[in-house]
């Protein structure tokens with residue numbers, strides 16, 4: 489039986505949701521115009537005033553915001569309320585440039601936690617469940633976001649945060665955790681560690697996992713589901729828009745419902761900035777229509793994605809986004825060809841490997857090189873050179889057909905690639921361009 493946290497809105501008629509969006513958008517544009525001089529200036533430069541925005545149909549008239557604006561306005565330039573009305577900040581996990589700092593009023597946190605509670609409830613979470621949260625707590629939004637959502641959904645919430653994998657497995661077993669929240673790469677690592685400890689899916693009571701914060705493939709989902717004996721659900725979000733819970737997966741497990749009563753999604757061509765119709769692949773852009781402290785208007789996420797507005801078997805009417813295919817800024821251009829780490833991952837998982845790999849890009853004599861280091865699984869580990877060469881050649885062939893360019897593949901010993909407790913670091917680009 490499908491469970492909902494706020495059924496009347498999650499399953500509302502599309503016209504009703506559209507009406508809510510129209511009303512909230514008009515009010516939000518006014519809020520921003522009156523309170524965020526940085527964005528007002530952008531609107532003035534584009535010749536738009538709040539009077540021009542009467543419904544979602546007018547959204548395209550508004551200027552975009554991007555990470556550059558956030559850095560420009562760092563730290564307080566995009567605040568929509570006096571600082572004294574804010575009760576929390578979070579910050580991005582990005583490693584380049586200035587960190588993005590996002591602000592929250594108590595109302596913003598409430599809505600954010602509702603979004604996470606919708607995700608947990610859709611994954612089957614109830615008062616009867618124990619929810620083990622291994623996303624990092626702190627500036628990263630994963631821990632506290634899912635924590636708040638889990639409490640609102642009524643689960644007994646275990647705020648483990650990241651680290652100390654053996655202790656995590658012990659808690660999952662001893663406290664009878666039924667729901668696990670962490671990054672997909674950490675879920676895979678927990679599974680690996682359990683195997684090493686001589687434990688299998690029957691030794692833990694988990695039934696569902698809510699995994700996001702990084703791209704993961706369908707193949708990785710199947711692997712995790714098998715190793716942990718659970719159903720694995722995707723969850724999407726970003727700090728700028730509050731954190732996890734902007735979109736979440738339901739029992740259909742084929743795309744994430746966007747919480748459209750709080751966020752309006754668009755897909756644009758990242759080069760021309762033209763809005764594309766549903767079903768087209770492009771850059772995902774969000775307008776947050778409820779958030780007061782950090783009101784993001786037409787925020788360019790850099791995530792490459794496709795939206796679908798078809799009826800879903802779960803009964804929810806919110807539009808669905810596919811798993812993001814990658815980011816415009818993690819897309820590698822190698823010898824002129826666009827390469828996404830997710831494509832390489834798909835080839836590896838299709839060939840029986842796990843998502844333990846590192847992509848090393850360099851430029852030698854003016855030519856780009858693509859090296860992929862891939863861990864053998866313990867089951868396939870061998871020092872037979874003929875066997876290793878054959879396996880490497882198979883992967884080179886698979887990647888050539890997926891990417892259209894030749895990669896060099898090096899198989900390495902199990903567990904030799906550093907594991908991450910948060911988002912995995914998959915790409916090392918040594919080119920000085």
Ligand code: DLL
Nearest residue numbers: 581630700701702703723724725726727731732812
């Ligand atoms: O990663 C928020 C989050 C925490 C989401 C926990 C889900 C679970 P940031 O650190 O600001 O926020 O990173 C946001 O991560 O623009 C995407 O590129 C990527 N991302 C987030 N969720 C997914 C997902 C959090 N399910 C950036 N699939 C986003 C693919 C994801 N990429």
